[in-house]
Amino acid sequence: MSSETNPSAVVIASEDLRAWTRSLVQRAGTPPDFAADVAEVLVASDLRGIASHGVARLAQYLKLVNAGVLDPAARPVKEKSKPALARFNANNGWGQPAGRIATDDAIERANELGAAISVVRSSNHYGIAGWYAMRIAQRGLIGISLTNAGAMVAPTRSRVRMLGTNPIAVAAPAGRFGMVVLDMATSTVPRGKIEIAARQGKHIPEGWAIDREGSPTQTPEAALSGALLPLGGAEETGGYKGYGLALIVEMLTGVLASATCGHHIMGLFSTEGNSDLGHFFMAVDPGAIEEEDSFEKRLETLIEELSAAPRAVNAPGPVLYPGQLEAERAEYQAVHGIALEQSVFESLQGLADRYSEPLPSIKR
Amino acid sequence: MSSETNPSAVVIASEDLRAWTRSLVQRAGTPPDFAADVAEVLVASDLRGIASHGVARLAQYLKLVNAGVLDPAARPVKEKSKPALARFNANNGWGQPAGRIATDDAIERANELGAAISVVRSSNHYGIAGWYAMRIAQRGLIGISLTNAGAMVAPTRSRVRMLGTNPIAVAAPAGRFGMVVLDMATSTVPRGKIEIAARQGKHIPEGWAIDREGSPTQTPEAALSGALLPLGGAEETGGYKGYGLALIVEMLTGVLASATCGHHIMGLFSTEGNSDLGHFFMAVDPGAIEEEDSFEKRLETLIEELSAAPRAVNAPGPVLYPGQLEAERAEYQAVHGIALEQSVFESLQGLADRYSEPLPSIKR
Numbered sequence: 001m002s003s004e005t006n007p008s009a010v011v012i013a014s015e016d017l018r019a020w021t022r023s024l025v026q027r028a029g030t031p032p033d034f035a036a037d038v039a040e041v042l043v044a045s046d047l048r049g050i051a052s053h054g055v056a057r058l059a060q061y062l063k064l065v066n067a068g069v070l071d072p073a074a075r076p077v078k079e080k081s082k083p084a085l086a087r088f089n090a091n092n093g094w095g096q097p098a099g100r101i102a103t104d105d106a107i108e109r110a111n112e113l114g115a116a117i118s119v120v121r122s123s124n125h126y127g128i129a130g131w132y133a134m135r136i137a138q139r140g141l142i143g144i145s146l147t148n149a150g151a152m153v154a155p156t157r158s159r160v161r162m163l164g165t166n167p168i169a170v171a172a173p174a175g176r177f178g179m180v181v182l183d184m185a186t187s188t189v190p191r192g193k194i195e196i197a198a199r200q201g202k203h204i205p206e207g208w209a210i211d212r213e214g215s216p217t218q219t220p221e222a223a224l225s226g227a228l229l230p231l232g233g234a235e236e237t238g239g240y241k242g243y244g245l246a247l248i249v250e251m252l253t254g255v256l257a258s259a260t261c262g263h264h265i266m267g268l269f270s271t272e273g274n275s276d277l278g279h280f281f282m283a284v285d286p287g288a289i290e291e292e293d294s295f296e297k298r299l300e301t302l303i304e305e306l307s308a309a310p311r312a313v314n315a316p317g318p319v320l321y322p323g324q325l326e327a328e329r330a331e332y333q334a335v336h337g338i339a340l341e342q343s344v345f346e347s348l349q350g351l352a353d354r355y356s357e358p359l360p361s362i363k364r
Numbered sequence: 365m366s367s368e369t370n371p372s373a374v375v376i377a378s379e380d381l382r383a384w385t386r387s388l389v390q391r392a393g394t395p396p397d398f399a400a401d402v403a404e405v406l407v408a409s410d411l412r413g414i415a416s417h418g419v420a421r422l423a424q425y426l427k428l429v430n431a432g433v434l435d436p437a438a439r440p441v442k443e444k445s446k447p448a449l450a451r452f453n454a455n456n457g458w459g460q461p462a463g464r465i466a467t468d469d470a471i472e473r474a475n476e477l478g479a480a481i482s483v484v485r486s487s488n489h490y491g492i493a494g495w496y497a498m499r500i501a502q503r504g505l506i507g508i509s510l511t512n513a514g515a516m517v518a519p520t521r522s523r524v525r526m527l528g529t530n531p532i533a534v535a536a537p538a539g540r541f542g543m544v545v546l547d548m549a550t551s552t553v554p555r556g557k558i559e560i561a562a563r564q565g566k567h568i569p570e571g572w573a574i575d576r577e578g579s580p581t582q583t584p585e586a587a588l589s590g591a592l593l594p595l596g597g598a599e600e601t602g603g604y605k606g607y608g609l610a611l612i613v614e615m616l617t618g619v620l621a622s623a624t625c626g627h628h629i630m631g632l633f634s635t636e637g638n639s640d641l642g643h644f645f646m647a648v649d650p651g652a653i654e655e656e657d658s659f660e661k662r663l664e665t666l667i668e669e670l671s672a673a674p675r676a677v678n679a680p681g682p683v684l685y686p687g688q689l690e691a692e693r694a695e696y697q698a699v700h701g702i703a704l705e706q707s708v709f710e711s712l713q714g715l716a717d718r719y720s721e722p723l724p725s726i727k728r
Binding site: 079080081082083084085086087110112113114115116117119142154155156157158159160162163168170172180182184188189205206207208210213214215231232233235236237238240241242243244245247248250251252254255256258261262263284285286288289290294295298299301302305306309310311312313314315316317318319320321322 | 443444445446447448449450451474476477478479480481483506518519520521522523524526527532534536544546548552553569570571572574577578579595596597599600601602604605606607608609611612614615616618619620622625626627648649650652653654658659662663665666669670673674675676677678679680681682683684685686
């Protein structure tokens with residue numbers, strides 16, 4: 001839910017970082033409208049403090065373009081549809097514009113019908129799942145966004161990686177609280193958290209991962225060569241539920257969209273073939289069954305009550321609602337600039353040189 | 365995922381138990397068609413080995429009827445709708461027929477549109493969430509069923525019960541595997557598992573519950589006077605994700621359907637007022653975007669691969685798919701009869717006497 005700011009971080013104004021990212025992605029052969037999508041989604045992630053899914057991914061994305069396994073100019077097309085369910089083919093192009101187009105199509109149909117779904121196949125990494133759900137919530141609807149991903153997670157009782165961290169994102173307008181935004185991997189933690197523990201020489205809690213044999217481990221190195229555990233951890237603490245959720249996400253994305261599934265999906269860092277990811281987007285319009293804004297007011301009341309719930313004795317802070325910390329971080333960084341880790345900044349400098357697109361000025 | 369059979373259990377043929385339940389519920393003032401729904405859903409739960417949601421609930425259900433807080437003859441009506449989203453009012457009647465009617469309405473619209481949702485308000489306990497999802501999957505569609513429930517679960521960082529165990533059920537046809545059926549509470553465990561540990565004098569694992577102060581506890585008695593933890597357990601093992609899921613279920617049921625929400629919901633065992641529960645049902649037709657059966661074949665392949673995944677060294681058995689054990693149990697008990705705990709059997713005897721509806725013969 002949180003993320004620490006490194007004191008040696010480099011700070012860049014969000015609008016500058018967005019404009020630079022757009023230009024860079026354009027130089028790699030992307031049409032201007034699609035480059036704007038990629039920049040928008042990546043910088044939104046950095047703004048919210050989710051550095052792992054922000055501009056840190058640019059170098060990798062552009063490697064896929066250069067290897068010819070991501071077609072930067074490909075336009076997604078609607079292949080098949082009924083009024084409330086449509087399938088798009090991203091034609092192996094950027095995940096972000098494919099996701100934005102499929103999302104907007106679902107919003108338009110939901111405004112008419114009360115609810116609508118788009119699925120996408122032959123896509124690539126689409127950034128934070130929450131961005132598409134938030135886009136829907138910004139229009140007053142309930143938004144859901146799901147995607148499959150390269151295999152990282154072992155099913156309960158197995159020792160091998162068979163499913164991705166398959167995230168679930170749901171967003172809805174919540175009155176004075178802005179939006180509720182749940183954006184969660186269905187694994188206990190992302191792999192990145194274990195990598196950080198490894199660098200810091202720290203143990204990891206039980207329930208995060210297993211080693212190559214499938215035994216629970218608290219040693220980050222053993223975990224990194226093993227597999228992530230699904231949400232819930234071990235079987236006795238409900239890990240089979242997290243496994244079940246990851247499977248359902250796979251079913252609604254890869255299986256429903258006719259994309260690649262499970263352990264057949266290429267890792268994000270592989271340039272050996274197409275990703276062929278599947279995404280799922282749903283918009284639900286509460287206004288279809290009631291007076292405008294009354295859903296939003298009831299959700300506001302619920303969040304108010306949860307936020308005011310008496311704290312546990314050792315609580316590290318107040319009771320939060322999903323997306324609260326990320327929204328606070330985004331608000332702060334929109335004013336004060338985005339803090340980038342030194343290593344991320346260096347990777348951007350490399351791209352700036354290679355594509356002759358000089359980086360914007362640094363605020364700090 | 366599993367359930368043990370007590371050797372002192374009483375065994376009754378499922379068709380006999382279903383017929384008796386239907387007659388009993390009719391004697392309490394329920395129209396025949398609705399009595400059949402209640403019997404069908406309860407006995408389906410017993411067949412699947414989920415005794416907590418089966419005929420063991422009858423005594424409590426009939427107390428609600430007798431107290432005048434559940435109207436056994438009330439018929440649900442569709443109040444408001446657009447083609448893909450409809451809201452029903454159960455008029456404070458049985459949850460099972462309201463759920464069945466809303467589910468069938470969603471199936472019919474999904475066959476036309478590709479996907480459709482029904483929500484229900486002013487309802488009562490509807491049994492296992494999975495029954496409605498399975499009804500949809502039996503017709504070749506993907507089914508989702510959600511409900512809110514009396515508050516049992518503490519949000520992360522809180523010490524009080526603010527949300528129900530708010531289950532998520534998803535089912536889909538899976539070729540030779542029959543159906544995939546995920547039917548999970550969004551808490552780590554149901555309260556019943558802690559009650560069993562208390563009776564057996566055993567400790568419970570960390571991650572299941574907290575005491576009245578909000579501290580993690582392994583003592584069942586302390587847990588029973590405290591609160592359940594959401595899936596994931598403590599904050600560092602992802603408990604905030606389970607809390608987020610419970611909140612999303614609340615949002616799509618209580619909030620979206622204009623029913624009662626969160627800690628305002630009466631406990632299932634309270635006769636002091638109406639339950640006013642909210643349910644959500646969704647049907648998605650893969651046939652809308654592809655050739656018939658191809659979704660089912662791809663899901664079959666995925667399940668095949670997951671089932672064949674190499675086992676962890678200490679795995680207690682094979683890798684399972686969601687609903688596998690329950691389907692095996694149902695198949696067995698459909699032939700050999702349903703095993704009822706002695707205490708459940710005694711409660712049925714009491715009802716048989718009170719309503720002059722003699723119990724069927726015992727198989728063992």
